[in-house]
Every structure is written in C-alpha cells, then in structure tokens.
Amino acid sequence: MSNWHPTNDQLLEFASGTGSSAMSIAISTHLHFCQACRHQVHDNESMAAVLFEEQTRADLAGDGFDRLMSRIQNEPTVSAPKAPKAPSRFPPVIEKLIHKDTESLDWRSPMKNLRVSQLLKDETGLILGLHHMKSGGRVPHHTHRGNEISVVIEGGFSDEMGSYGPGDFIHLAGEHFHSPQADADGDCWLLSLVEAPVKLTGPLGWLVNPFLKP
Amino acid sequence: MTEQQLQDREHFANMLEKVAASQDTQAFQAIYNHFGPLIKAFGVSSGLHYQGDHLPEELVQEVMMTVWRKAGQFDRRKAAPSTWIFTIARNQRIDLLRKLSKYQNDVDADDVWDLEGDTDLFGEVRESRIQTHVKNELNHLPIEQKQIVAKVFLEDKSHQEVASELNLPLGTVKSRVRLAMQKLKTHLGANEL
C-alpha cells in the first residue's frame, strides 16, 4: 500500500467531480493502488448522496418517462454485468491515454536518465505527462518551481526526501530541489502533473518544466 | 437511519434488481419517480440550465438511460441506491458539460470515476452508519458550514470557485469544509475512517 496520498480536499473534489481533468486522472491512478483512499472517496460519495437526497425536488416534464421509454425501446437489452477487465500493465485510464504502447509515444529527453511524454493538457492548463527513468539512473539536480505532483505507476525511485513506490502520490512544492534516482531492480514509470509553462523562468527554465522545448 | 430511510434503501435496491433481472418497467418507473426529481434538482444546482433550459431534464434522461443499461452492475453490498445513482449523475454531468465545451480529451468520466468502485464487499454496514450519522448531524452544523458543504458536494464548484463566489479566502473555505467533515464523521471510530 502506498504511503503518499492526495489531500482530503483533493479526494473530496474528486468525489464531487469538480477537480480538473488532469488532476482527476492523477487521483484515479492513485486510487487504483490505494484502498484507504478508495474508501475515503466512497465515504465522500455516501455523504454527497445524503445531500443529494435532501434536495428540494424539481418537477419533471410531463412526458419525461414516455420519452425515456421510447428511447429505451430502441435499445431493449439490459446489459449483463461486465466481464472482469483484462489485466493491464498500467491503470486502465493510463492505458487508454497511451493508446498503443509506450514506444509509440512522442518522447523527449530533457535531462540525463529521464524521458518524458505529454499525455494530455487539460481545460485548466495542467499537463499530465508520463516520465520514464532507466533502472538505477540518477536524474541531475533540479528544482521544481510552482507545484508538481508525481504518481508512481511502476517501479520506484528515491530522492533526498524519501523513497517512493507504485501508487505514491507525491506533492513537490515550489523550490523542491532534488536528484531522483530510479530503483536498481527495474525502470521507474510515473505520471507527472505540472502547470503549463507560461514563460521561461531563466536559463534553466527548460529543466523546471520538461514540456518546454529547450 | 430512520425506519423510512431503511425501507427506501431496501425498496429501491429491490427495484434496481428487478430492472436488472427482468427489465421490469414498473420498477423502473418507481425509480424514475423517486430519483428523477432529485437528478433534475442536482442539474439545476450544478448550473446546467445556464447553458440550456432543457439540460437539467436532459441529465435526468441520460442518468436514467444509464440506470437501465447498468442495473446489472448495481450491488447492494457495495453501495446504497442513492449513492450509486448520485455517482452516475456526477459522471453524466461531467460528460454532458464536456460535450458542450470546446475542450475535449479521450477519456470519459466512467474511465476516471469507475462506477464499479471498490471491489470491497460488506461496505453496506459502514455506509449506512455514515449516512445515518451525516443525516443526523447535518442539521446541527452552523449554517455557514452547511452551506459550504452543500456547495462543494453538489454544485459543480471546486473549493477555489466556492471561495470566489462567497468572496472568502480559499483557506477559509477549506477550513470550514474540514470542520464540517470532522463533525459529520465523529462518532465513527477513527480506524474506520
């Protein structure tokens, strides 16, 4: 089980469906690995359901049910319970974003021992990326200005703050200065969530945000 | 939980199972009559009508279509009917708003918010304790906490958006939510939460 989790606020926004697309995907990925947070989201949904039931009812259109039934008549079968999902390497939502396989993605290598690929840019400008570190590889020292979130999806890495494994949801606050090293026994794959670059922040700006072209 | 709530929970779980087992339209209509007006109210709280007068009603249609299609996935051991239908309404709201916006991506709400949820069975007891407790405590919350909780859960607003609307610092919104959540969750053992 994972040791690093989203905050309670983030889990609540997830349960009520108000987080941004990229943030929601990052949290969904963490939930894939973390039962404790799945429980908390479910508790939040149960609470939301109480408020949902206490709302003042709105009157429905008179022909609503008839319209519904005529739509249903055009697709009459109630689907059987879904077959269990085929096992996949990464959480299903990430597999869907990767489309085919990791080698078909568009990769760029902003630093030694690290390559990155952008999976999605969301409606708030957050960029969800896939990072790949070779086993045992150490990425040179760099800082993160602004906030960044990493979610390990395979393997693990360590930096000056700790060691991280699958599912860990790591908040890298501004000015976090580190030199991550992938575990020796396998490559490390992680999701990253960063704000879209607005401007270069200095001669090393491209290091701060790997999605900026050097 | 009051006797009435327990009966409702039982009753609508039975109705959903009838829809799944035999496409029972009477059972489906009972679900529609009870939950339809709540789904529509949720669509209005979410501000759907600002984007089109017909949209709250459209949300009811989409949610009920999903209830019909996915009734076989409802499992009373995992979720109350109200929780299950709330999560469908949340997902459909996300997809409906996405369809209306310029921004598109390749994932649907169901890919991100997995309706099958936790495979943990026997969540039923825990959930019904939480719901009973929340229902009782809600009326004891200070009005500003109750208002904020209703907003963050139902109104399709992030904490930041609630803060802007109420003209409060984000930190104040977060701390009011936190205080309210603590009260709504007290009396439940810490290790359960």
Ligand SMILES: [Zn+2]
């Ligand atoms: Zn967690």
